[in-house]
Amino acid sequence: MKNTLALTLAAALALGASLTSTSSAQDAGKVDFEKQILPILKESCFKCHEKEHEDNGKIKKPKGGLRLDGAAVIMKGGKEYPGENVVAGKPDASWLVKTMTLPDSDDLAMPPEGKGDRVTPANIDLIKKWITEGANFGAWKGVE
Ligand code: HEC
Structure with a gap:
């Protein structure tokens, strides 16, 4: 159970990181x-x-x-x-x-x-x- 949670968390972090590197995120403040x-x-x-x-x-x-x-x-x-x-x-x-x-x-x-x-x-x-x-x-x- 603990392991699953850790894995989910890691996946979520990786997803977050990949999202912030897209160009739409870069344009967001413009x-x-x-x-x-x-x-x-x-x-x-x-x-x-x-x-x-x-x-x-x-x-x-x-x-x-x-x-x-x-x-x-x-x-x-x-x-x-x-x-x-x-x-x-x-x-x-x-x-x-x-x-x-x-x-x-x-x-x-x-x-x-x-x-x-x-x-x-x-x-x-x-x-x-x-x-x-x-x-x-x-x-x-x-x-x-
Ligand atoms: C009620 C009419 C009117 C409104 C509203 C108006 N203008 Fe003008 N604008 C003029 C007139 C008349 C001239 C020509 C002035 C002159 O040649 O002395 C002019 C000229 C200009 C020029 C110079 C263009 C050139 O290269 O000769 C700019 C830039 C400009 N206006 C921008 C704006 C902007 C930005 C707005 C909105 C914030 C605006 N105007 C709203 C009447 C208006």
Whole structure:
């Protein structure tokens, strides 16, 4: 009886060890773009940074030429800072983050003054972490 217990315990430990070495366990601490970042952008930025579409008979173009509704267009960036909207590994060089942290009075503060609540510091930290980790979109492609 004692031996069986010891064996079971050893097997359980071995299983635990093999589980922690799988890649899914390694990814477990990483920020998930679709689950954690996309909702922030939807709430604070999509209103002005989506693909050109019609709204109440009006053509709405993405402001500043920047779209945030797809992985490729997020990396492509806008008119003023093409290729610098998200710089993988460098949150401080990424305009997505910079515009969120600029003071209200700055023309490039996002969302623009009076056009929505600023992104919370906790959510800005989350976006910075996602960029530091390599700005990985996982399986998400969004709108092409
Ligand atoms: C109410 C509309 C509005 C909302 C909401 C908004 N933006 Fe903007 N955004 C603009 C406008 C207008 C410009 C162009 C500003 C300019 O060129 O002076 C712009 C430009 C930008 C640019 C510069 C793009 C480039 O390369 O020229 C970035 C980056 C940006 N926005 C990010 C964001 C982020 C991130 C959010 C959400 C936190 C957001 N915006 C929410 C209106 C908006």
